[in-house]
Amino acid sequence: KQEVTQIPAALSVPEGENLVLNCSFTDSAIYNLQWFRQDPGKGLTSLLLIQSSQREQTSGRLNASLDKSSGRSTLYIAASQPGDSATYLCALPGDDYKLSFGAGTTVTVRA
Amino acid sequence: NAGVTQTPKFQVLKTGQSMTLQCAQDMNHEYMSWYRQDPGMGLRLIHYSVGAGITDQGEVPNGYNVSRSTTEDFPLRLLSAAPSQTSVYFCASSYSGQGTTEAFFGQGTRLTVV
Numbered sequence: 208k209q210e211v212t213q214i215p216a217a218l219s220v221p222e223g224e225n226l227v228l229n230c231s232f233t234d235s236a237i238y239n240l241q242w243f244r245q246d247p248g249k250g251l252t253s254l255l256l257i258q259s260s261q262r263e264q265t266s267g268r269l270n271a272s273l274d275k276s277s278g279r280s281t282l283y284i285a286a287s288q289p290g291d292s293a294t295y296l297c298a299l300p301g302d303d304y305k306l307s308f309g310a311g312t313t314v315t316v317r318a
Numbered sequence: 319n320a321g322v323t324q325t326p327k328f329q330v331l332k333t334g335q336s337m338t339l340q341c342a343q344d345m346n347h348e349y350m351s352w353y354r355q356d357p358g359m360g361l362r363l364i365h366y367s368v369g370a371g372i373t374d375q376g377e378v379p380n381g382y383n384v385s386r387s388t389t390e391d392f393p394l395r396l397l398s399a400a401p402s403q404t405s406v407y408f409c410a411s412s413y414s415g416q417g418t419t420e421a422f423f424g425q426g427t428r429l430t431v432v
Contacts, residue, residue, distance in 0.1 A: 239418050248428075250425040250426045251423040258418055259418075298361075298421070303349070303366060304419045306363070308360050
């Protein structure tokens with residue numbers, strides 16, 4: 208069973224600082240890894256999908272890296288803004304494409 | 319772009335009542351699933367479906383039923399609501415192709431059982 212860990216559980220940074228969010232997983236035989244954002248009381252919004260064959264994926268200020276051999280993915284958010292405050296979740300699909308989720312990292316960006 | 323639509327958004331039930339949470343997707347995805355999200359527990363899989371007519375249990379299926387009569391719809395039924403089922407419920411659909419998959423989520427149903 209895929210075990211997914213996200214550290215830290217919470218992060219508070221001043222506006223403009225770069226954010227580094229970590230996701231670790233135990234089974235390196237993966238299809239891909241998906242990063243989601245969740246605002247309080249809202250659903251999950253997909254941010255980035257990084258394929259198992261890729262080392263990184265970029266979208267605007269977001270960059271996700273993937274190292275299957277070490278079972279790690281890192282989400283970088285450049286020049287953070289208060290609007291980046293949210294919970295960030297990583298998830299990996301397994302058999303029958305069922306997702307295994309990390310517990311999330313709650314980010315607060317202070318103005 | 320409807321994507322995955324869940325109804326209702328909020329619901330309060332009394333213990334013992336039954337209800338159905340609706341989920342519909344318009345992306346022709348084969349895979350659909352239901353998760354519940356609880357503080358400190360993360361997202362846990364309740365039931366899932368790999369296609370019309372096929373359903374299976376996830377991690378926490380007790381107290382819930384599902385059916386998948388069409389590709390588009392995947393309702394979740396609470397048979398006899400209990401306070402332990404107070405949670406936020408998310409429906410997701412996924413496509414698969416060329417060795418990859420991507421999941422899309424609905425906005426959630428916040429359920430309180432009193």
